[in-house]
Amino acid sequence: MGLHIVVCIKQTPATSNIQIDPVTGTLKREGMAAAINPFDEYAIEEAVRIKERVPGTTVSVVTMGPPQAEESLREAIARGADQAYHLTSRAFAGADTWATSYTLQMGIRKIAKEKGPVHLVLCGKQTNDGDTGHVGPGIAAWLDWPNIAYVKKVESIDEKKIVVHRMMEDGVDVLEMDLPSVVAVVKEINEPRVASLKGKMAAKKAVVPKWTEVDIEADKKCIGLGGSPTVVSKSFNPPARKGGVKIDGATAEAKAKALLDKLQEMKLI
Amino acid sequence: MNYFLTEEQQAIIETAREIAEKKIKPVREKHDADESFPWEVVEELRKADLFGVYFHPNYGGLGGAGFELVLVVEELSKACGGIALALAATALGTFPIILFGTPAQKKKWLPDLASGKRLGAFAITEPEAGSDATATRCSAKKDGDFYVLNGVKNFCSNGESAEIYTVFATTDIKRGARGITAFVVEKGTPGFTFGKKETKMGIRASTTYELVFDNCRVPAANVLGKEGFGLFVAQATFDISRPGVAAQALGIGTGALNEALAYAKVRRQFGQSVLSFQSSQHTVANMATSLEASRALLYSVTRAMDVDLKAAVDASEQSGKTVYEEMKKVSTGRWTKYSGMVKLFCSDTAFWVADSAIQLCGGIGYMRDFPVEKFLRDAKITQIYEGTNQIQRNEIGMMITKELAAKGE
Numbered sequence: 001m002g003l004h005i006v007v008c009i010k011q012t013p014a015t016s017n018i019q020i021d022p023v024t025g026t027l028k029r030e031g032m033a034a035a036i037n038p039f040d041e042y043a044i045e046e047a048v049r050i051k052e053r054v055p056g057t058t059v060s061v062v063t064m065g066p067p068q069a070e071e072s073l074r075e076a077i078a079r080g081a082d083q084a085y086h087l088t089s090r091a092f093a094g095a096d097t098w099a100t101s102y103t104l105q106m107g108i109r110k111i112a113k114e115k116g117p118v119h120l121v122l123c124g125k126q127t128n129d130g131d132t133g134h135v136g137p138g139i140a141a142w143l144d145w146p147n148i149a150y151v152k153k154v155e156s157i158d159e160k161k162i163v164v165h166r167m168m169e170d171g172v173d174v175l176e177m178d179l180p181s182v183v184a185v186v187k188e189i190n191e192p193r194v195a196s197l198k199g200k201m202a203a204k205k206a207v208v209p210k211w212t213e214v215d216i217e218a219d220k221k222c223i224g225l226g227g228s229p230t231v232v233s234k235s236f237n238p239p240a241r242k243g244g245v246k247i248d249g250a251t252a253e254a255k256a257k258a259l260l261d262k263l264q265e266m267k268l269i
Numbered sequence: 270m271n272y273f274l275t276e277e278q279q280a281i282i283e284t285a286r287e288i289a290e291k292k293i294k295p296v297r298e299k300h301d302a303d304e305s306f307p308w309e310v311v312e313e314l315r316k317a318d319l320f321g322v323y324f325h326p327n328y329g330g331l332g333g334a335g336f337e338l339v340l341v342v343e344e345l346s347k348a349c350g351g352i353a354l355a356l357a358a359t360a361l362g363t364f365p366i367i368l369f370g371t372p373a374q375k376k377k378w379l380p381d382l383a384s385g386k387r388l389g390a391f392a393i394t395e396p397e398a399g400s401d402a403t404a405t406r407c408s409a410k411k412d413g414d415f416y417v418l419n420g421v422k423n424f425c426s427n428g429e430s431a432e433i434y435t436v437f438a439t440t441d442i443k444r445g446a447r448g449i450t451a452f453v454v455e456k457g458t459p460g461f462t463f464g465k466k467e468t469k470m471g472i473r474a475s476t477t478y479e480l481v482f483d484n485c486r487v488p489a490a491n492v493l494g495k496e497g498f499g500l501f502v503a504q505a506t507f508d509i510s511r512p513g514v515a516a517q518a519l520g521i522g523t524g525a526l527n528e529a530l531a532y533a534k535v536r537r538q539f540g541q542s543v544l545s546f547q548s549s550q551h552t553v554a555n556m557a558t559s560l561e562a563s564r565a566l567l568y569s570v571t572r573a574m575d576v577d578l579k580a581a582v583d584a585s586e587q588s589g590k591t592v593y594e595e596m597k598k599v600s601t602g603r604w605t606k607y608s609g610m611v612k613l614f615c616s617d618t619a620f621w622v623a624d625s626a627i628q629l630c631g632g633i634g635y636m637r638d639f640p641v642e643k644f645l646r647d648a649k650i651t652q653i654y655e656g657t658n659q660i661q662r663n664e665i666g667m668m669i670t671k672e673l674a675a676k677g678e
Binding site: 195 | 276280291292313318
């Protein structure tokens, strides 16, 4: 029987040091090497691991993005996904997280029509360029499915339910959730494998459908820049952090004393 | 340097390189220090399909041959020649089955070796029989549909970790070289156990064991070739396996040069980068030139061999005859001379290149917590195993003499 998992990915600049254009307030993308958003790599790997655990499972990958984002879909196939779908149209450009999650869930509905009912949507916890973490839960809201974010372990899964460990600041929640649902994962969940040779060959040959707003029957008022309610009033690069003070000392006691002196000198204690 | 690789060969290199960088480099020091087997890397190699590059697609392989194996071993060895041996020693244990296996034998063992589900190993050396394989004492006595093995093999790479062993034993000690027979012995066969685990200078991430046979009953169906044919099995195997050792050596040498360059560039003495001294530049020039010459020789020999090997493998899949029989149809000569040359040249190069890498780094190069000295320790074995370099010279010399004789000179 098996599951149908859809992994949502994004092609982003291949760096964690994103620069913002001070004039337009948007992300600088020119001349940046692109790759799969690192957090999405963990989502792909987890989907492939579930496929290895639950016989008959199939993994679809979807992205919304410009033509060159197809590379990232092929990379996902090389890493073990079975098929990929590309939501691409000029009308999608400039989407905020509201419009992006709307568009992706319309894509997921279309994938379900083509490939069979979807049991689970997997996302990375956030992207390394936008950093919001909105899109995964946003997709769940649009689909009216339950969701859990910050998942660091999938304990068990079958066609009906999933048991996951959610990373919290004060510990770990173990949660059971009915499927279909959406799960956003953190990097602690696994260590992504290197793309296999057979995967690379499959990726080269794969046919990746390109779908526009018409194909996914999207409401034109909900997509792209026009469909995005978010207004960026100002954005800036945070100033680089100055180096800290290193507390030196030959022994732990000497270091503790040096720290104490420093704190007293600063009148903090 | 453009070696005109196919897209598939390029993908093999990229995959192996990514595993070397991401999965091997972070653990090589640990496995070297505690002499533990790198199972977590083996798992990555399995998942990436790298075990299967030199197998026919009928067994789940990618349809390559010796050259594809060489590309993988070279890339992995740039990070760690010891860890690379998990795959390379499996190839050495597998080649006898590829060359001499019947359709049933190939179907039985090759799929698991191609997927990396089970590792292979090759056991020919004995306490009294090293370069002189005719002194083999481990015996195999026919008993109905079985052979009963008694004796020990030593220095078996992948020992204990591997599950499929090609073992050489004498079925007729009076016949010497013509009394040796090759068997496939599976781990878990009653009477087959592991003796001493060796502690080694280098390739410490590879397990090296003594194999002990005590009334071990091996099915007669596990004989490779036929009784008394063992030395042919070994020699034909070495002809195509030695480029694998050469690739390991080339990878080790290249890895050593890369580490030394990275350090010499940033190391400053007398107000300038150590790499900028002319003596350093000459050293680096010699190292790089010899490595590139090694690579050019290795690649051209392996590719030429593969033309015959691939034709024979394809023919064997059609005819049901062994690859060895088909090989004799497609080519008259043996590859001994050239496979000996690549093994000899690449391993001697690797050793002095690794030595020079340490010298280039100075004191830090000698330290265990810096990754250069390990390359020298790992390089040394490539001058010794699969035939010492003295044996390689013997064989090359013998072939040249024979060629002269054939010309009537």
